[in-house]
Amino acid sequence: MAGESLQTKDVSLLDVLDAVLEKGVVLKGDLTISVAGVDLVYLDLRVLLSSVETLVQAQEQESQEVVREEYIDFT
Numbered sequence: 001m002a003g004e005s006l007q008t009k010d011v012s013l014l015d016v017l018d019a020v021l022e023k024g025v026v027l028k029g030d031l032t033i034s035v036a037g038v039d040l041v042y043l044d045l046r047v048l049l050s051s052v053e054t055l056v057q058a059q060e061q062e063s064q065e066v067v068r069e070e071y072i073d074f075t
Helices: 013-023 052-074
Strands: 025-035 038-049
Touching: 013 052
Parallel strands: none
Antiparallel strands: 025 038
16 A cells, blocks of 8 residues: 555455554544633544554553563662
8 A cells, every 4th residue: 555546456345444453543633612702611632543453562661661671770
Protein backbone atom coordinates (compact mmCIF):
# COMPACT_ATOMS: atom_id res chain seq x y z
CA MET A 1 0.00 0.00 0.00
CA ALA A 2 2.90 2.36 0.71
CA GLY A 3 4.03 4.17 -2.38
CA GLU A 4 0.80 3.55 -4.30
CA SER A 5 -1.67 6.34 -4.78
CA LEU A 6 -5.24 5.80 -3.66
CA GLN A 7 -6.45 6.66 -7.16
CA THR A 8 -4.83 3.56 -8.68
CA LYS A 9 -5.80 1.14 -5.90
CA ASP A 10 -9.26 0.11 -4.77
CA VAL A 11 -9.43 0.29 -0.99
CA SER A 12 -12.23 -1.61 0.67
CA LEU A 13 -13.66 -1.07 4.11
CA LEU A 14 -12.06 -4.35 5.15
CA ASP A 15 -8.60 -3.03 4.17
CA VAL A 16 -9.15 0.12 6.24
CA LEU A 17 -10.42 -1.87 9.22
CA ASP A 18 -7.45 -4.25 9.00
CA ALA A 19 -4.99 -1.34 9.00
CA VAL A 20 -6.75 0.32 11.95
CA LEU A 21 -6.78 -2.86 14.02
CA GLU A 22 -3.15 -3.65 13.18
CA LYS A 23 -1.84 -0.23 14.23
CA GLY A 24 -4.58 0.98 16.54
CA VAL A 25 -6.26 4.35 16.61
CA VAL A 26 -7.28 6.75 19.36
CA LEU A 27 -10.34 8.94 18.95
CA LYS A 28 -10.84 11.94 21.23
CA GLY A 29 -13.70 14.36 21.39
CA ASP A 30 -15.46 16.84 23.63
CA LEU A 31 -19.21 17.25 23.92
CA THR A 32 -20.85 20.12 25.77
CA ILE A 33 -24.60 20.39 26.24
CA SER A 34 -25.71 23.86 27.17
CA VAL A 35 -28.99 25.72 27.47
CA ALA A 36 -29.19 29.51 27.23
CA GLY A 37 -25.42 29.79 27.36
CA VAL A 38 -25.11 27.71 30.55
CA ASP A 39 -23.06 24.53 30.25
CA LEU A 40 -25.06 21.68 31.77
CA VAL A 41 -23.10 18.59 30.71
CA TYR A 42 -19.49 18.25 29.59
CA LEU A 43 -18.17 14.94 28.27
CA ASP A 44 -14.52 14.26 27.51
CA LEU A 45 -14.61 11.20 25.24
CA ARG A 46 -11.66 8.94 24.46
CA VAL A 47 -11.81 5.67 22.52
CA LEU A 48 -9.00 3.22 21.81
CA LEU A 49 -9.66 0.89 18.88
CA SER A 50 -7.14 -1.88 18.38
CA SER A 51 -6.87 -5.63 18.14
CA VAL A 52 -6.14 -7.63 21.28
CA GLU A 53 -2.94 -8.95 19.72
CA THR A 54 -1.64 -5.42 19.11
CA LEU A 55 -2.40 -4.40 22.70
CA VAL A 56 -0.69 -7.50 24.11
CA GLN A 57 2.41 -6.84 22.00
CA ALA A 58 2.52 -3.21 23.13
CA GLN A 59 2.19 -4.28 26.79
CA GLU A 60 5.02 -6.81 26.40
CA GLN A 61 7.29 -4.19 24.83
CA GLU A 62 6.50 -1.72 27.60
CA SER A 63 7.21 -4.35 30.27
CA GLN A 64 10.58 -5.15 28.69
CA GLU A 65 11.51 -1.45 28.63
CA VAL A 66 10.60 -1.07 32.32
CA VAL A 67 12.74 -4.09 33.22
CA ARG A 68 15.67 -2.64 31.27
CA GLU A 69 15.30 0.75 32.98
CA GLU A 70 15.14 -0.88 36.42
CA TYR A 71 18.24 -2.95 35.62
CA ILE A 72 20.14 0.14 34.49
CA ASP A 73 19.08 2.05 37.62
CA PHE A 74 20.11 -0.88 39.82
CA THR A 75 23.65 -1.15 38.41
